[in-house]
Amino acid sequence: MNQADSMRKKGQINIVLKKQQQDANPVQSKTFEKVEHTPYQHVERALGELVGLHNMKSFLKEVYAWLYLNKRREECGLLPNQQTLHMVFKGNPGTGKTTVARLVATLFREMGVLEKGHLIEAERADLVGEYIGHTAQKTRELIKKAMGGILFVDEAYSLARGGEKDFGKEAIDTLVKAMEDSQHDFVLILAGYPKEMDRFLSLNPGLPSRFPLKVTFPNYDADELMTIGEKMLSKRQYRLHPLAKEELNHILIHAKSRDEEHFSNGRFIRNLIERAIRSQAVRILEEEDYGKEALMTLTAKDMKLAYKKTIEDE
């Protein structure tokens, strides 16, 4: 068993300090020691790619600082804080919950908190079975897969959908038991729409205290969605014609106001762009202009057509 494992087994969180070597002058090294926060720096770089999400960015910094300081406290013989790292992510679809959960997994792996740092995404159907005993078995299997990483349960409130008699309750009980038995071997993230998550937590009084870390992922405004869209396009080596940008702005305002509550944010813009790219392909085939500029440019017509098809598909 390596050191990280043995500390984990003892219920402690082990953080790998990247620069711990002692200086020749211990007094000076205590005062001026410069620590490279490598695990956080890696995540910070990835966070920099994400538009908005200020809440979440400061949340992650806080979690990192807290874990790091805990380790330093332990080294000084001070009592470490109780560290429960299970989380609730509240947010509408496409607000970046899965993307951020992956980053959390990476951060925890780099800090030695989680051994593997992988992410297992699950929803009700992956946890809940069809007969007595089936649910506990399914849920336990999933937890086993998530050991050393993160188990991310999307639309977690759907586990409480059918009330007392529903097998969903068995899934919740199995999850809670696993959280207690294997406290430091996996992290559970429950995610879903804000209102439904609040209701779910209030109806299960044992749960909130088990999830001390809560983050809200707000809907993106039209400007943020535009920036997300432009980043996605430039990664794919496309760009918007100025009139296409204007059109996209109208589309975003319209789409958001149609159904604010179910608007799918980042997912909406990603799907729209992918459709617009397909519309552009057909248009270019008809226009027969295969120049580099034409191949890269999405027009207002491409955007309009893509949005029309998106609405038709709903």
Ligand SMILES: Nc1ncnc2c1ncn2[C@@H]1O[C@H](COP(=O)(O)OP(=O)(O)OP(=O)(O)O)[C@@H](O)[C@H]1O
């Ligand atoms: N802040 C952001 N900056 C850049 N891209 C983003 C941002 N938020 C989300 N995206 C992009 O939007 C898409 C949806 O994000 P993600 O899957 O993380 O959202 P989600 O909240 O998990 O959605 P769902 O509820 O649908 O599972 C992804 O392609 C992601 O890369």
Ligand SMILES: [Mg+2]
């Ligand atoms: Mg998701």
